Amino acid sequence: MKIADIVRITNGKVVCGNETAEKEITHAFSSDLLSDVLTINRVGILLITGVANLQTIRTAEMAEVACVLIVRNKKVTQEMIDLAKENGLMIIESPGSMFGTSGKLYENGIKPLY
Numbered sequence: 125m126k127i128a129d130i131v132r133i134t135n136g137k138v139v140c141g142n143e144t145a146e147k148e149i150t151h152a153f154s155s156d157l158l159s160d161v162l163t164i165n166r167v168g169i170l171l172i173t174g175v176a177n178l179q180t181i182r183t184a185e186m187a188e189v190a191c192v193l194i195v196r197n198k199k200v201t202q203e204m205i206d207l208a209k210e211n212g213l214m215i216i217e218s219p220g221s222m223f224g225t226s227g228k229l230y231e232n233g234i235k236p237l238y
Contacts (some may be wrong), residue, residue, distance in 0.1 A: 134218040140205045141214030154226045159185040185211040
């Protein structure tokens with residue numbers, strides 16, 4: 125699925141990295157425990173989280189995540205955007221819950237990691 129489709133399905137808003145909107149994403153991982161994100165063994169996934177802070181961006185960069193989807197209508201800071209730009213990371217904000225957002229993406233073909 126293209127990231128542009130993820131934005132549409134989740135009623136999201138791209139806040140950083142719009143140039144990668146045509147990139148294909150096949151798998152997603154949902155978690156608010158950033159330590160769990162570091163256990164991921166697949167490159168280029170979508171991370172769905174409600175944690176909106178700098179540590180999220182640092183963790184996503186270390187785990188080689190392609191795109192971070194911030195749920196529960198949380199807002200990213202300018203510091204997060206700046207760090208994401210430095211690392212070539214796309215960030216999307218979405219008003220939906222983590223559970224509902226994950227379910228919509230699953231229904232539309234995104235595969236879970238586990």
